[in-house]
Amino acid sequence: MEVTFYxxxxxxxxxxxxxxxxxxxxxxxxxxxxxxxxxxxxFFELGAPFVAALEVIIYAGAIMVLFVFVMMMLNLGGxxxxxxxxxxxxxxxxxxxxxxxxxxxxxxxxxGNTGPAAHAIATVPPKEVGRSLYLVYPVAVELAAMLLxxxxxxxxxxxxxxxxxxxEEITPGFRDRKAPGNPAIKERSI
Amino acid sequence: xLDLLWLVPTLPLASYLVLAVGGKRLSRATVSWLxxxxxxxxxxxxxxxxxxxxxxxxxxHRFVQxxxxxxxxxxxxxxxxxQLDELSLLMVLVVTFVGFLIHLYSVExxxxxxxxxxxxxxxxxxxxxxxILVLADNLLLLYLGWEGVGLCSYLLIGFWYKDPENGRAxxxxxxxxxxxxxxFAIGLFLLFVHLGTLxxxxxxxxxxxxxxxxxxxxxxxxxxxLGGAIGKSGQLPLQVWLPDAMAGPTPVSALIHAATMVTAxxxxxxxxxxxxxxxxxxxxxxxxxxxxTLLLAGFSALTQRNIKRVLAYSTISQIGYMFLALGVxxxxxxxxxxxxxxFFKALLFLGAGAVIMALHHEHDMFKFGGMRKEMPLxxxxxxIGSASLAAVPFVTAGFYSKDLIxxxxxxxxxxxxxxxxxxxxxxxxxxxxxxxxxxVTFFGEPHGHAAHGPGIRMTLxxxxxxFFSIVAGFLELPHTxxxxxxxxxxxxxxxxxAEAENGRxxxxxxxxxxxxxSLSGILIxxxxxxxxxxxxxxxxxxxxxxxxxxxxxxxxxxxxxxxxLLVRPYDWLARVNRRDVVDAVYGAIAYITLGxxxxxxxxxxxxxxxxxxxxxxxxxxxxxxxxxx
Amino acid sequence: MNGVPPEHxxxxxxxxxxxxxxxxxxxxxxxxxxxxxEIMLNATGLAFVAAGAQWGQPDGQIMVMLILAMxxxxxxxxxxxxxxxxRKFKTLDVDSAxxxxx
Numbered sequence: 068m069e070v071t072f073y074x075x076x077x078x079x080x081x082x083x084x085x086x087x088x089x090x091x092x093x094x095x096x097x098x099x100x101x102x103x104x105x106x107x108x109x110f111f112e113l114g115a116p117f118v119a120a121l122e123v124i125i126y127a128g129a130i131m132v133l134f135v136f137v138m139m140m141l142n143l144g145g146x147x148x149x150x151x152x153x154x155x156x157x158x159x160x161x162x163x164x165x166x167x168x169x170x171x172x173x174x175x176x177x178x179g180n181t182g183p184a185a186h187a188i189a190t191v192p193p194k195e196v197g198r199s200l201y202l203v204y205p206v207a208v209e210l211a212a213m214l215l216x217x218x219x220x221x222x223x224x225x226x227x228x229x230x231x232x233x234x235e236e237i238t239p240g241f242r243d244r245k246a247p248g249n250p251a252i253k254e255r256s257i
Numbered sequence: 258x259l260d261l262l263w264l265v266p267t268l269p270l271a272s273y274l275v276l277a278v279g280g281k282r283l284s285r286a287t288v289s290w291l292x293x294x295x296x297x298x299x300x301x302x303x304x305x306x307x308x309x310x311x312x313x314x315x316x317x318h319r320f321v322q323x324x325x326x327x328x329x330x331x332x333x334x335x336x337x338x339x340q341l342d343e344l345s346l347l348m349v350l351v352v353t354f355v356g357f358l359i360h361l362y363s364v365e366x367x368x369x370x371x372x373x374x375x376x377x378x379x380x381x382x383x384x385x386x387x388x389i390l391v392l393a394d395n396l397l398l399l400y401l402g403w404e405g406v407g408l409c410s411y412l413l414i415g416f417w418y419k420d421p422e423n424g425r426a427x428x429x430x431x432x433x434x435x436x437x438x439x440x441f442a443i444g445l446f447l448l449f450v451h452l453g454t455l456x457x458x459x460x461x462x463x464x465x466x467x468x469x470x471x472x473x474x475x476x477x478x479x480x481x482x483l484g485g486a487i488g489k490s491g492q493l494p495l496q497v498w499l500p501d502a503m504a505g506p507t508p509v510s511a512l513i514h515a516a517t518m519v520t521a522x523x524x525x526x527x528x529x530x531x532x533x534x535x536x537x538x539x540x541x542x543x544x545x546x547x548x549x550t551l552l553l554a555g556f557s558a559l560t561q562r563n564i565k566r567v568l569a570y571s572t573i574s575q576i577g578y579m580f581l582a583l584g585v586x587x588x589x590x591x592x593x594x595x596x597x598x599x600f601f602k603a604l605l606f607l608g609a610g611a612v613i614m615a616l617h618h619e620h621d622m623f624k625f626g627g628m629r630k631e632m633p634l635x636x637x638x639x640x641i642g643s644a645s646l647a648a649v650p651f652v653t654a655g656f657y658s659k660d661l662i663x664x665x666x667x668x669x670x671x672x673x674x675x676x677x678x679x680x681x682x683x684x685x686x687x688x689x690x691x692x693x694x695x696x697v698t699f700f701g702e703p704h705g706h707a708a709h710g711p712g713i714r715m716t717l718x719x720x721x722x723x724f725f726s727i728v729a730g731f732l733e734l735p736h737t738x739x740x741x742x743x744x745x746x747x748x749x750x751x752x753x754x755a756e757a758e759n760g761r762x763x764x765x766x767x768x769x770x771x772x773x774x775s776l777s778g779i780l781i782x783x784x785x786x787x788x789x790x791x792x793x794x795x796x797x798x799x800x801x802x803x804x805x806x807x808x809x810x811x812x813x814x815x816x817x818x819x820x821x822l823l824v825r826p827y828d829w830l831a832r833v834n835r836r837d838v839v840d841a842v843y844g845a846i847a848y849i850t851l852g853x854x855x856x857x858x859x860x861x862x863x864x865x866x867x868x869x870x871x872x873x874x875x876x877x878x879x880x881x882x883x884x885x886x
Numbered sequence: 887m888n889g890v891p892p893e894h895x896x897x898x899x900x901x902x903x904x905x906x907x908x909x910x911x912x913x914x915x916x917x918x919x920x921x922x923x924e925i926m927l928n929a930t931g932l933a934f935v936a937a938g939a940q941w942g943q944p945d946g947q948i949m950v951m952l953i954l955a956m957x958x959x960x961x962x963x964x965x966x967x968x969x970x971x972x973r974k975f976k977t978l979d980v981d982s983a984x985x986x987x988x
């Protein structure tokens with residue numbers, strides 16, 4: 068069944084290439100979703116059904132959807148397309164591609180130096196994953212939870228919209244409560 | 258009893274410390290008591306020690322007191338050790354006794370000065386250093402004292418530092434003696450490397466064993482030490498600092514530049530006479546230098562107007578006599594002349610100081626005149642001192658010591674007629690300039706009036722010194738006049754006696770010649786200067802004599818020569834190097850660093866994508882290093 | 887099933903990563919840069935899964951989950967910042983926010 072692997076990897080590579088070359092942001096996002104789905108299939112082929120499901124549900128289903136929502140909210144319009152067209156010319160790709168080729172060559176060297184696989188791929192069922200997660204790595208779970216909490220609080224705080232009314236507003240994160248005669252500052256608890 | 262030796266230099270040192278730390282807070286009376294009293298105590302102690310030493314001399318006529326080991330590095334362990342033998346006893350007695358009289362004098366001389374405590378602090382430090390110099394058991398400690406007196410000389414010459422000329426004179430003194438000090442130090446290194454020790458006694462024993470007479474090492478060592486002595490004693494060619502050193506207060510000139518520090522060179526050569534006898538060429542050079550210097554300085558003194566400069570050149574000249582004596586091998590004659598010279602030269606300086614002070618710090622003697630009636634006591638003591646300097650026969654100490662030297666310059670093993678002739682001419686000139694000074698200052702019409710006469714603290718030292726200027730000579734009477742050899746017998750244990758070789762029987766004749774010479778000098782001075790006649794001016798109008806006179810006035814042009822030869826090129830070099838070539842190296846380092854900074858700060862563009870590209874580049878390089886190395 | 891050689895999976899991960907890197911450096915729009923970062927994170931996760939598959943251990947998948955959590959957080963906060971940046975500079979050009987230089 069490896070042919071599935073090769074097909075889905077081809078799809079992943081192709082759609083990723085499309086992501087980085089689109090002018091329209093939403094189109095790029097949609098291509099990205101395709102790429103993620105292809106990678107989820109690759110996960111499945113590699114004997115990791117759990118993370119394959121997670122990839123679809125969380126990565127493609129939540130994170131990318133968040134991206135799409137924000138893009139819609141930004142409401143960029145046609146001028147954005149013009150801008151992108153101006154910014155993206157093939158000459159820009161030269162340097163990065165060279166860098167990428169150099170890095171790729173090195174990685175190929177390293178990967179080639181490792182020996183062949185000792186045994187066939189075995190599927191790791193979710194039960195294994197769960198047991199390992201909560202018995203061996205509970206600290207990691209806690210840490211991830213704290214990280215998410217921090218992200219939640221940060222995102223809420225940043226996006227609360229207090230910094231929108233003044234033209235010459237300072238950078239986010241700094242609030243001058245004590246400046247006299249500042250009518251836009253409302254009393255907040257944080 | 259002799260164990261109290263360490264107190265002799267320590268008392269002035271303690272006084273220096275107290276005055277240096279808290280002098281400003283003490284009253285003037287306390288400062289004076291401390292300053293003069295400490296030296297006085299040292300003098301009493303030295304007298305007692307001397308009496309004890311002479312009454313019952315220690316074995317080998319040498320007492321060593323080791324205080325502590327100074328340092329211990331790699332087998333080199335000099336000690337702070339003091340040695341007392343007849344030579345150092347003589348020096349200690351002179352330094353403390355004359356020093357005390359001068360300190361007493363300065364209590365009144367510096368009474369109006371607000372920096373009184375600083376003055377006494379430096380003077381006490383000087384006395385301490387000089388005592389360490391003469392009491393030192395090893396050459397390193399001697400060098401410590403040597404440097405100490407040089408430092409104090411600098412500090413005291415430039416005592417009135419607010420006038421930059423004084424600072425210049427002080428610097429000149431220090432730098433010129435430094436040249437001698439460097440030669441001295443190199444000589445010390447040489448001695449240590451070859452003989453393995455710096456203890457004087459050991460050097461005097463090892464040197465003849467290791468070095469043959471006239472060998473290169475001995476000549477080198479002796480020549481270097483001679484260099485040091487020349488610098489400190491103001492002999493040719495390093496005599497240029499002494500006349501300018503008169504910028505300091507008169508007691509300083511009396512103590513340092515007449516009686517003690519400038520004789521340190523004489524002491525050094527006398528102490529290390531063995532080295533010099535191992536290098537006859539150098540010893541000859543000592544004599545020649547002494548002879549030349551006494552002539553040069555004598556001629557210069559003939560034309561000076563500043564009374565202190567006359568005395569300065571006179572000092573250089575008299576030390577030339579001492580060097581001459583050392584050079585011909587008459588060591589105890591040299592020390593005898595040092596002994597008498599300390600008394601009468603200090604007396605002359607102090608007397609001159611009294612006149613200067615009375616006439617409101619006027620220094621030009623031609624503006625004095627007639628002081629005989631205004632300051633009779635000063636006049637009489639000054640006359641006694643001048644007579645001693647001019648070696649008036651029979652009654653003055655100077656006669657006996659200078660005459661001895663003149664005789665030895667003919668008859669000693671190293672003597673020869675040329676040296677004798679030079680000494681004689683020098684004596685003639687000495688009489689002339691000395692009594693020129695006396696007549697111009699004390700006779701004739703007064704130009705100014707003395708404000709007030711000196712008090713007891715100034716007159717007592719003058720009287721005491723005058724007494725000794727007469728009496729001190731009687732310690733050593735020549736064969737023809739009673740043959741008292743107290744002094745040379747004393748010195749005999751330390752210094753070799755000079756055996757007279759040629760013309761022993763003619764001693765009386767030579768003495769008559771010497772006496773005649775000095776008296777005729779006085780006569781000439783009388784003729785020229787007693788009545789303020791116009792002869793000197795008319796003499797100076799004759800072209801040859803006039804130019805000679807001007808040449809002598811500027812000290813035979815040595816200042817001019819050194820200025821052209823050494824000072825100006827150095828100034829030019831300093832000016833050309835104003836940007837400081839060596840500093841440019843460090844500047845270049847900073848400059849390169851700045852260059853790197855400018856280079857690397859270009860990479861901080863604030864553009865995120867470039868940062869990302871940089872990270873990628875870094876990753877490539879790091880992985881490449883891991884793979885390929 | 888037969889084994890997919892893990893080297894190939896690693897090569898795929900490598901390729902995806904490089905594409906993400908190219909996108910990161912080339913694009914000037916912030917949102918596209920964030921997307922490229924997502925691509926790179928995903929590629930890393932793929933590499934972990936491949937490694938875990940080789941050894942037959944769940945550690946690879948656990949790492950992927952942690953990466954997932956981190957990516958979610960980062961996207962949330964990052965997009966909030968993008969919104970703010972847009973309001974301040976009126977543009978999504980990342981080069982406009984380059985005052986921290988020198």
